[in-house]
Amino acid sequence: MENEIIDFITSYIPLSGEEVSIIKEQNLIKSYNKGEVLLSEGEFSKECYFILKGCIRSYYLMDGEERTTEFYTENQSIRPVSYLTNQPSEYYLSCLEDCVVAVGSTERNKRLIERLPKLASLIMQMDSELLVQHQVSFDQFKHLNPEMRYLKLLETRADLFDRVPLYHIATYLGITAVSLSRMRKRISRK
Amino acid sequence: MENEIIDFITSYIPLSGEEVSIIKEQNLIKSYNKGEVLLSEGEFSKECYFILKGCIRSYYLMDGEERTTEFYTENQSIRPVSYLTNQPSEYYLSCLEDCVVAVGSTERNKRLIERLPKLASLIMQMDSELLVQHQVSFDQFKHLNPEMRYLKLLETRADLFDRVPLYHIATYLGITAVSLSRMRKRISRK
């Protein structure tokens, strides 16, 4: 499993054999069960994640209703806002499936970067990429109606529809589960 | 005008007198007239901006309609996606008012960072902050209906309503100008 992380890192920056072993000896891989909550509202997140296997969902609790903001799957990284800001988290992270995850803690990452300064540039690149992705998906979301958002999601992340309940996808699209069901019927009639 | 930039930078990282003068001698301040377009769809952006005075709007052109994605005002920085990715821009940047702007070019920034390496950490911090801001505002947008978005914008950026036409604010909120007008009437009746 460590190999996936190494592959991911070397897709950004080259690593020597020694550097690879420094990273491998960190032992940062954890498993979580379906349903486990990695972060709750109000908590301070001290960890970031890289998903090797499984699916993690982020969501807010609004008037008792869960509002999904993201589905993270294989090879995606999660950098909780709370982790970046040292403020209490506004949202939850929980596992929709059994997961295998590479976990970085604030302190361990700091120590690791001291030993391998080039990792800092990896983080910069990842942040910059995340920034771009967010901006693009926000802009898209804002200017597509729910039906177009649904069709786009079908195109870009078809896998989600096989592994995630529709009512979570509905709130992710910004609509209710009832409305999504109705929309799917409408689309299928065409 | 240079002082605003120095103030902004020193709010992140301390600068010696010498460092301040290095930055000041860069002569990176430009003025633009209302209506000037700083970036067009299809162009490669080689510049990022820090607004000292005025208001710049970013927007997509969809089926001939402008869809505003952001209003940038005093003390905000603009890092175009195209600038970050070296891909052609998907959107436009244009001045809604006469503007005074600190402009950073790819090459000049590189040279500047070579002379003042600590600026790299400033950029990292700014990217990280931007990332957080985007994520928060995306999450909010997704789970508020148009009326709540409007009320929230009134709270958080009341100044925009004095300097920006409502029909731009409408597309920024993800609705039509007609719909915004109707909504305002509805709200005022309450």
Next chain:
DNA sequence: CGAATAAATTATCTTAAGATAAGATCAGTA
């Protein structure tokens, strides 16, 4: 000032989403 243009509102009609409640279907398991 007054004409031209830009910006905002109003009206009408259509369409789709929200809320709520009630069923139907599926999946895990005692």
Next chain:
DNA sequence: TACTGATCTTATCTTAAGATAATTTATTCG
């Protein structure tokens, strides 16, 4: 297998947004 809870669908009603066109109000500029 039959029960249970989870998931998805259907129906009804209400509300608000989209499209379009017409009109009013503001702003700009010769």
